[in-house]
Amino acid sequence: MKTILFYIRKLFAVVKNEVLVLPSRVxxxxxxxxxxxxxxxxxxxxxxxxxxxxxxxxxxxxxWDLLSGFTGQMNFGHALFFGVGAYGAALLxxxxxxxxxxxIPLGALVGVAAGLIIGIPSLRLKGTxxxxxxxxxxxxxxxxxxxxxxxxxxxxxxSGIERLAPTRVQEYYIISVLMLGLCTxxxxxxxxxxxxxxxxxxxxxxxxxxSGVNTTxxxxxxxxxxxxxxxxxxxxxxxxxxxxxxxxxxxxxxxQVVIWAIFGGAATxxxxxxxxxxxxxxxxxxxxxxxxxxLMFAFVVLLVLLFxxxxxxxxxxxxxxxxxxxxxxxxxxxxxxxRVCTAPLD
Amino acid sequence: xSQAFLEVKGITKKFGGLTAVNDAxxxxxxxQIIGLIGPNGAGKTTLLxxxxxxxxxxxxxxxxxxxxxxxxxxWDIVNAGMVSxxxxxxxxxxxxxxxxxxxxxxxxxxxxxxEWVKKIEAKxxxxxxxxxxxxxxxxxxxxxxxxxxKRLEVARAIATEPELLLLDEPFGGLSPAETDxxxxxxxxxxxxxxxxxxHSEGPAMIIVEHKLHWLMQIASRIIVLSFGTIIADxxxxxxxxxxxxxxxxxxxxxx
Numbered sequence: 001m002k003t004i005l006f007y008i009r010k011l012f013a014v015v016k017n018e019v020l021v022l023p024s025r026v027x028x029x030x031x032x033x034x035x036x037x038x039x040x041x042x043x044x045x046x047x048x049x050x051x052x053x054x055x056x057x058x059x060x061x062x063x064w065d066l067l068s069g070f071t072g073q074m075n076f077g078h079a080l081f082f083g084v085g086a087y088g089a090a091l092l093x094x095x096x097x098x099x100x101x102x103x104i105p106l107g108a109l110v111g112v113a114a115g116l117i118i119g120i121p122s123l124r125l126k127g128t129x130x131x132x133x134x135x136x137x138x139x140x141x142x143x144x145x146x147x148x149x150x151x152x153x154x155x156x157x158x159s160g161i162e163r164l165a166p167t168r169v170q171e172y173y174i175i176s177v178l179m180l181g182l183c184t185x186x187x188x189x190x191x192x193x194x195x196x197x198x199x200x201x202x203x204x205x206x207x208x209x210x211s212g213v214n215t216t217x218x219x220x221x222x223x224x225x226x227x228x229x230x231x232x233x234x235x236x237x238x239x240x241x242x243x244x245x246x247x248x249x250x251x252x253x254x255x256q257v258v259i260w261a262i263f264g265g266a267a268t269x270x271x272x273x274x275x276x277x278x279x280x281x282x283x284x285x286x287x288x289x290x291x292x293x294x295l296m297f298a299f300v301v302l303l304v305l306l307f308x309x310x311x312x313x314x315x316x317x318x319x320x321x322x323x324x325x326x327x328x329x330x331x332x333x334x335x336x337x338x339r340v341c342t343a344p345l346d
Numbered sequence: 347x348s349q350a351f352l353e354v355k356g357i358t359k360k361f362g363g364l365t366a367v368n369d370a371x372x373x374x375x376x377x378q379i380i381g382l383i384g385p386n387g388a389g390k391t392t393l394l395x396x397x398x399x400x401x402x403x404x405x406x407x408x409x410x411x412x413x414x415x416x417x418x419x420x421w422d423i424v425n426a427g428m429v430s431x432x433x434x435x436x437x438x439x440x441x442x443x444x445x446x447x448x449x450x451x452x453x454x455x456x457x458x459x460x461e462w463v464k465k466i467e468a469k470x471x472x473x474x475x476x477x478x479x480x481x482x483x484x485x486x487x488x489x490x491x492x493x494x495x496k497r498l499e500v501a502r503a504i505a506t507e508p509e510l511l512l513l514d515e516p517f518g519g520l521s522p523a524e525t526d527x528x529x530x531x532x533x534x535x536x537x538x539x540x541x542x543x544x545h546s547e548g549p550a551m552i553i554v555e556h557k558l559h560w561l562m563q564i565a566s567r568i569i570v571l572s573f574g575t576i577i578a579d580x581x582x583x584x585x586x587x588x589x590x591x592x593x594x595x596x597x598x599x600x601x
Contacts, residue, residue: 193452193466196441200449203438206400210432212424212453212506328442328484 021339023320023332028270031277035176039169048172052240054280055179060233061260061272062186067226068258069266070190072202073219074127077118077134078257080141081227083249084114085234087145090158090244100164104235111231112224119223123216126205135254142249157245164239175236182229187269189225198222199267263304265311274313349412351376351550352428352510357406357416359389359396366392368574369406374567376509379536379551381565381582383558385595389574390554391433394512398430399423410510425455427509427547431499433518433554437487444483446498447473450505459507463543470505472542476531477501492519496528504535504546511535511549517557529560536564562586570594 019025038051064078089107092098098106118137122130145152152158165171189195197218200208208215238244247253257272264275282300286293308315321330322345324338331339338345353373359366367389374380382390395401397408399420408415415423438446447470450456456469463469474480477497482490490498496516503511516532517525538548555561561568562582570578570585572594578585585591 193448196445196448197452199441199445200438203440204436206420207432207436207438207502208449209420210398210400210424210430210436211450211502212421212429212455213449214419214421214454 021332022330024317024330031274032180035180038176039172043169045168048168050281050284051277052168052172052175053237054277055176056233056237056240057257057260057280058273058276059179059182059236060230061257061264061276062183062269063226063229063233064257065261065266065269065272066186066190066198066229067222069261069268069272070195070198070202071219071222073122073222074131075134075226076131076258077136077138077254078226078230079249079251079253080118080134080138081111081114081230082234082237082253083138083141083244084227085111085231086238086244086248087152087158087234088231089235090161090238091151093161093239094158100162100235100239104232104239107235107238108228108231111227111234113227114231115223115225115227116220119220122223123219135251138249138254139251142246145246145249153245155246157243157247158238159243161239161242161244163242164236171240175240178232178236182232183269183273186225186229190269194218194221202267259301263301263312265314268311268314271311271313275311278312350374350409351411353407353409354397355407355409357393357396357403357408359392359401359403365574367396367403367571370571370574370576372569372576372579374550374552376550377548378567379553379565381561381568382552382554382571383556383561383568383585384571387573388571390571391514392574393571394430394514394552394554397423398428398512421453424506424508425453427455427507428512429503429506429508429510430512431496431503431514431516433514435492435495435499437490437495437498439486439488441487442484443479443487443490443498444470444474446487447501447505450502453506456506459545460543469543472544473501473505476504476535476541476544478527478531493521493524496520500528500531504544504549507545507547508549509547511551513551513553513555515554515556517555517560525557525560529564532564 019029039048060082064075067073068075085107088110089103092103092106093100118134122133125133146154164174190198197208197213201215201218205215234248237248260275260279261272263279265271283293283297286296289296304312320333322333323330324341324343324345326343327338327341329338329340331345335345337343350373355371357370358368370393382393384390392401396403399415399418403416406416410426410428413426415426415428444467448466451466451470460469471480471483474483477500479494479497479501487498496518500516516528520528535546536548536551538546553561553565565582568580568582568585569576570591577594578588578591
């Protein structure tokens with residue numbers, strides 16, 4: 001009994017001293033609560049569908065950030081992983097009757113294989129050359145899909161896949177809880193020692209090599225991790241939409257993910273997730289504007305990139321929080337002194 | 347017969363028509379500090395880069411502690427114990443200074459040597475403390491001055507606990523007082539010992555430098571390069587009096 005009380009008290013202390021003191025952490029708590037409690041406020045299938053898809057694309061955008069934002073390996077063909085995951089899960093489910101809980105991880109493993117396949121030839125390339133090479137891979141695969149319509153369904157795609165769960169609310173919970181979990185894992189990876197090496201590779205690869213770190217291994221690791229998470233997103237998409245079509249490999253999807261990540265703030269993980277949950281519903285709810293919808297979307301994105309070049313969510317964070325000049329601990333912007341070392345904040 | 351600590355044999359590198367390093371051959375012992383000097387463009391930095399695998403030699407061999415290093419990957423060479431700093435410093439500018447050093451502490455060699463160190467960060471801190479910039483550990487590397495960037499380069503190199511340290515112009519851009527400090531810490535490093543959680547093997551060193559006054563105080567042996575060829579090799583006193591060296595530096599009749 002005493003130990004339980006001790007841990008409860010410790011939990012309260014952590015929440016009070018570490019979480020509630022920073023607006024960004026409170027925002028994350030609110031985001032979790034919003035995602036988990038949404039079905040209690042609305043059972044509108046349309047809204048649930050929008051947020052389910054937003055969850056899927058949030059995993060997808062965060063996985064792009066892991067590869068391109070952190071490690072600096074500009075990937076303009078990220079739809080490849082998504083499409084491979086979707087087609088992999090769909091084919092396994094259709095031909096081998098593997099249920100979703102098996103086909104999605106297996107589809108993600110196909111994504112890992114795709115990461116290796118494009119990662120190995122891409123190791124020698126940098127910057128623009130890498131971006132253009134990666135752009136080609138989903139287009140090649142799209143060509144293959146159209147060439148073998150008997151196996152891949154051609155332009156119509158593969159339909160008749162098993163549903164993830166019987167009801168919309170159950171599907172929503174499966175996907176959103178997975179999203180929260182996977183994004184937390186991605187954030188933990190980037191916050192670990194591995195994340196420091198990813199950052200360093202983006203900054204200066206030669207210097208990382210000269211520090212004795214095998215950059216080839218870490219770059220391939222980044223490709224594989226990114227392929228795995230994007231593959232899961234693709235598998236979830238296939239089972240949610242019950243179709244895996246050529247749209248999952250389209251160039252527009254590759255660029256969509258870049259827009260999301262840059263909009264929210266690259267190399268943050270939370271930026272792309274926030275951007276998807278901001279932009280995806282926005283575009284959906286703007287359908288009242290009819291044909292001006294895409295124009296408005298472009299306007300919003302350009303406005304953010306013009307005035308907040310580091311991304312919307314990083315900009316917001318800089319506004320509400322301040323770094324202590326002495327101990328580098330973050331503080332809420334309204335404080336006069338640092339909460340840890342009491343140095344004056346200006 | 348015991349094998350030489352480092353044996354460079356006939357190493358050659360051509361950039362197009364220019365022969366940057368031509369048939370360089372020398373060997374060194376475990377406890378030497380070699381000064382590598384020569385006029386601008388003599389191929390000093392190229393020679394270091396060939397040794398650490400950043401550039402691939404056209405021909406020749408580098409044997410380090412009995413193992414062939416020419417043609418190996420840079421990280422394998424570093425993990426074998428030969429590490430170099432960069433002349434034009436290459437910090438990870440958008441990372442905190444401590445993270446710069448932590449990258450080196452995460453190399454397999456450093457991890458194996460410091461198995462008992464639970465926190466990588468603590469070891470990186472000791473390397474920074476040795477280099478004298480630990481008070482700025484949490485700042486971004488972009489705020490550092492030229493001199494402090496040199497220190498950061500040294501901290502990053504010694505974090506891998508090398509057997510052979512190649513320093514490329516460690517005094518470049520430092521004021522006389524800073525140079526004095528740096529020279530002292532290089533001597534201290536060469537003696538070896540424990541600096542907190544960081545263990546110095548007392549590495550052998552090859553120092554490329556233009557400030558001959560300080561170099562002569564540290565180095566026990568000087569190698570002179572000119573147009574990619576080794577033209578002299580000896581103790582500092584011999585080198586100062588060597589007529590070929592004087593000619594290479596000052597031109598004919600320069601004395």
